[in-house]
Amino acid sequence: xxxxxxxxxxxxxxxxxxxxxxxxxxxxxxxxxxxxxxxGLYHILRNAGHKCIVVLPDSWPSFYSWMPSxxxxxxxxxxxxxxxxEMLDVDLTFYLDYNSLSRVGSDFQTVLLEHPAPAIMIxxxxxxxxxxxxxxxxxxxSSTSELVFDFxxxxxxxxxxxxxxxxxxYSGIITDTGSFRFSSTSQRTHEVxxxxxxxGVVPSEIHEFIFDSNHENRLKLLxxxxxxxxxxxxxxxxxxxxxxxxxxxxxxxxxxxxxxxVNYPLSIDRVSFSTLITERENEVRLSFRxxxxxxxxxxxxxxxxxxxxxxxxxxISKDDLRTTVDRLVQLIRTLEPKA
Amino acid sequence: xxxxxxxxxxxxxxxxxxxxxxxxxxxxxxxxxxxxxxxGLYHILRNAGHKCIVVLPDSWPSFYSWMPSxxxxxxxxxxxxxxxxEMLDVDLTFYLDYNSLSRVGSDFQTVLLEHPAPAIMIxxxxxxxxxxxxxxxxxxxSSTSELVFDFxxxxxxxxxxxxxxxxxxYSGIITDTGSFRFSSTSQRTHEVxxxxxxxGVVPSEIHEFIFDSNHENRLKLLxxxxxxxxxxxxxxxxxxxxxxxxxxxxxxxxxxxxxxxVNYPLSIDRVSFSTLITERENEVRLSFRxxxxxxxxxxxxxxxxxxxxxxxxxxISKDDLRTTVDRLVQLIRTLEPKA
Numbered sequence: 311x312x313x314x315x316x317x318x319x320x321x322x323x324x325x326x327x328x329x330x331x332x333x334x335x336x337x338x339x340x341x342x343x344x345x346x347x348x349x350g351l352y353h354i355l356r357n358a359g360h361k362c363i364v365v366l367p368d369s370w371p372s373f374y375s376w377m378p379s380x381x382x383x384x385x386x387x388x389x390x391x392x393x394x395x396e397m398l399d400v401d402l403t404f405y406l407d408y409n410s411l412s413r414v415g416s417d418f419q420t421v422l423l424e425h426p427a428p429a430i431m432i433x434x435x436x437x438x439x440x441x442x443x444x445x446x447x448x449x450x451x452s453s454t455s456e457l458v459f460d461f462x463x464x465x466x467x468x469x470x471x472x473x474x475x476x477x478x479x480y481s482g483i484i485t486d487t488g489s490f491r492f493s494s495t496s497q498r499t500h501e502v503x504x505x506x507x508x509x510g511v512v513p514s515e516i517h518e519f520i521f522d523s524n525h526e527n528r529l530k531l532l533x534x535x536x537x538x539x540x541x542x543x544x545x546x547x548x549x550x551x552x553x554x555x556x557x558x559x560x561x562x563x564x565x566x567x568x569x570x571x572v573n574y575p576l577s578i579d580r581v582s583f584s585t586l587i588t589e590r591e592n593e594v595r596l597s598f599r600x601x602x603x604x605x606x607x608x609x610x611x612x613x614x615x616x617x618x619x620x621x622x623x624x625x626i627s628k629d630d631l632r633t634t635v636d637r638l639v640q641l642i643r644t645l646e647p648k649a
Numbered sequence: 650x651x652x653x654x655x656x657x658x659x660x661x662x663x664x665x666x667x668x669x670x671x672x673x674x675x676x677x678x679x680x681x682x683x684x685x686x687x688x689g690l691y692h693i694l695r696n697a698g699h700k701c702i703v704v705l706p707d708s709w710p711s712f713y714s715w716m717p718s719x720x721x722x723x724x725x726x727x728x729x730x731x732x733x734x735e736m737l738d739v740d741l742t743f744y745l746d747y748n749s750l751s752r753v754g755s756d757f758q759t760v761l762l763e764h765p766a767p768a769i770m771i772x773x774x775x776x777x778x779x780x781x782x783x784x785x786x787x788x789x790x791s792s793t794s795e796l797v798f799d800f801x802x803x804x805x806x807x808x809x810x811x812x813x814x815x816x817x818x819y820s821g822i823i824t825d826t827g828s829f830r831f832s833s834t835s836q837r838t839h840e841v842x843x844x845x846x847x848x849g850v851v852p853s854e855i856h857e858f859i860f861d862s863n864h865e866n867r868l869k870l871l872x873x874x875x876x877x878x879x880x881x882x883x884x885x886x887x888x889x890x891x892x893x894x895x896x897x898x899x900x901x902x903x904x905x906x907x908x909x910x911v912n913y914p915l916s917i918d919r920v921s922f923s924t925l926i927t928e929r930e931n932e933v934r935l936s937f938r939x940x941x942x943x944x945x946x947x948x949x950x951x952x953x954x955x956x957x958x959x960x961x962x963x964x965i966s967k968d969d970l971r972t973t974v975d976r977l978v979q980l981i982r983t984l985e986p987k988a
Binding site: 579 | 823828829830831832834835836837838839840842843844846847851852853856857860861862863864865868869871872873874875876877879881883913914915916917918940
């Protein structure tokens with residue numbers, strides 16, 4: 311592993327040295343780690359004198375919009391033409407926080423596939439496709455942002471991590487680790503976070519930006535969901551919340567408003583499998599979370615045309631809300647009763 | 650500061666060397682940092698060959714009861730006689746996580762005042778009373794648990810921090826920093842946390858123990874409070890939740906069930922001052938939180954016979970619930986309208 315890492319860094323160093331214009335990309339539906347790692351790397355490379363552009367496939371929730379130089383990001387589904395022009399003289403591409411080109415959406419995927427520039431992948435997802443000349447892929451890392459720091463350190467660019475870069479990387483780390491609580495958090499994660507604080511990051515400030523930008527309706531929706539809609543199957547260690555379109559509208563639902571809601575039932579001591587069901591325009595969406603052994607990736611694949619990770623997955627149902635809920639309840643009732 | 654710290658450590662080292670039986674204490678209504686620092690130090694000192702006892706003034710929420718050797722703690726308001734006997738040959742006392750003897754409650758305070766053993770204070774609260782021979786008091790530290798590690802390191806006992814000690818100290822750090830988000834979190838905090846993870850602490854496990862031991866009713870109470878009882882005064886940057894005894898009973902309220910509830914309104918972007926009002930047997934209790942400049946310590950002192958820190962304080966009202974709520978609303982309406 312160490313040898314592989316060294317060889318990768320050596321090749322990356324050569325690619326960087328000979329490159330004149332660098333493209334940084336991340337995945338569709340960008341989350342904190344996608345934007346944080348992309349902008350973090352952007353600041354580091356620019357500080358080292360490189361010319362860079364950042365392209366994301368589509369837009370992101372407004373609570374990430376405070377990130378330094380966020381306005382420099384170009385959005386593929388809004389500025390395709392401009393981006394294609396900008397990409398003409400790109401001679402090195404970074405794939406950040408994704409392990410397969412399909413994760414950028416089919417249109418941007420085609421563009422990346424056809425582009426001649428060599429690529430460097432920096433990512434922490436399992437089983438990456440072999441799509442980049444340098445595969446800086448470490449699934450045991452907490453976040454791609456942690457790996458971007460690692461990569462910079464490996465290339466002797468730690469001094470290029472200024473406060474702007476530090477804020478971005480710190481954001482990526484806390485969103486992907488649930489503020490240092492998920493099991494992927496390591497001694498190294500804290501070491502990196504400590505370094506970023508040393509650069510001037512104020513943890514309470516970043517947490518407020520990302521986690522405390524609720525509007526009143528969102529908090530009331532949370533309350534309503536927990537008070538009126540939570541159903542617990544203690545014997546089976548499961549719980550779910552189902553919200554109809556009418557209910558979502560009542561709270562003037564905006565993109566991101568139900569983010570995190572699926573985690574609340576897991577805080578009940580008997581519950582280790584939680585589902586959030588939301589009715590959308592043409593489909594019913596399911597979001598699954600588990601603690602411990604229950605594999606929601608498998609569950610989502612088998613029953614709801616979905617997938618993901620062992621403890622976090624998503625699915626879709628073409629049935630109506632009631633039928634979907636009934637099906638879930640039946641499945642829950644087949645689960646091993648809890649001791 | 651450095652010189653002072655060195656002198657303190659030198660004297661502490663002498664006291665430890667000559668001591669035959671050590672008493673470790675912490676404050677009334679013990680929280681994660683009180684129990685975590687006390688048990689953390691207990692493990693470290695025992696691993697170094699010292700004979701120790703731990704005494705806390707009263708009991709603690711059940712979600713701390715998994716802590717290693719927690720059963721060794723003696724509780725003053727339950728086992729006074731036994732404790733007095735055990736204390737006869739104590740020749741060194743630690744005051745952990747409190748800055749004034751009044752914080753242990755009047756009965757235990759009298760006992761400590763009359764006891765002849767010299768004392769070492771390890772604490773991070775502001776303006777400590779000068780009550781210990783060694784004052785290892787650093788208000789800028791995130792937690793007393795961080796300082797216990799610091800103290801152990803200063804006395805060359807880092808190797809005595811085993812997994813049991815690490816679990817306790819880690820618990821203290823995350824409860825006092827809101828999992829590394831409060832502004833007291835420093836580079837050093839992450840350094841210490843990283844070391845503790847290196848000892849084998851599994852962050853997700855400890856977080857589940859402490860934060861995910863809800864019962865269903867507690868989650869429903871949270872939902873009810875947010876959905877039915879949240880009142881927001883956006884113009885004044887304030888919000889509150891008031892719960893009557895009847896309402897608390899409806900959700901079979903248990904000690905600790907409203908812990909953390911006062912923080913939810915702060916997640917609304919316009920709100921920087923939040924109050925939770927709960928009606929108890931003979932009084933109405935108020936819990937205040939703020940973000941930024943608004944000083945709830947002052948507010949609680951001036952209007953509700955209370956006090957605390959700048960961003961977290963408590964108060965009491967002898968009026969009934971309705972009168973108390975009316976008074977709070979009037980006070981909120983005098984607050985500077987938000988731009």
